[in-house]
Amino acid sequence: MDRQEILEELKKVLAPHTEKKELLDSINDQTDLIQDLKINSANLVDIVIDAEAKYNIEIDVDSAEKMVNVGNCIDVIEEKLKQKA
């Protein structure tokens, strides 16, 4: 799964937790989950759990804390997918 494919699936993970759904079509690596997508911090654990289920991976605490913007999320998911392969 390349970064673009990860991004497309990530949009589905983020969608239930943002009211700025119109922004999902134009998100990029710098898009901040809280500042730009207005995702409440209380939903960040939901996003980690949903990403684990979506990609069938486990995201440890040290990796989860890096998931503050879209690029970081893709980095973590890409790394975990490689570890699983």
Place this chain on the structure above:
Amino acid sequence: MRSAGNDIVALDKIDPGRSQHPGFYTKILAGAENALYQDDLFPLLSFEHFLWLLWSIKESVYKYAKRTCPGLVFSPTKIVVESIATSEDETGLFYAAQVRAGSGVFHTRSFITADCIFSMANHTNDFSEVTWGLHPIDNDGHEFQSRAVRVFLLQRLTTLFPDVYWEIEKSPEGYPILLRDRQPCHHIPVSFAHHGHFVGYSLAL
């Protein structure tokens, strides 16, 4: 350096089933914190409310600490509630906690209503200089929440200091800064929180 930190969890926004799943709560609770949940200490507190109480405590401490350490990353299991107990003052029952984040020790006060959890942090367990407010709102859209919490705080400040013109700006790091008669007022740090149909603030006077 004085700071401020607060947090709100709207209870209608949490998923009780998911909150009780180990895969979920182990991403919030540090190992030793599981032992803090004791029926004799919290006879009326469900596990999911305990979990989100600790979340709001950690979030309030994170906001408090981030002002003096802008590079700080929010990692719930690394902000550890070392002790928590119930207490009471003129406002009613509250939860008092001691929290470690990195090399710092912080104190929090939290209360739980039928609809939400509210927490605020401080560097000492003396909260006499901490002022706070919690307010229900009709619209849970982000833009509305953001406006509502600012209006709510400005009303309070105008009541406390009727001769002062107050404004609110956002720092490059993302926390609010008060302007007193158009000048930055760093000696009154303020923190905002909103979740669902609730907004709230805490500030150190």
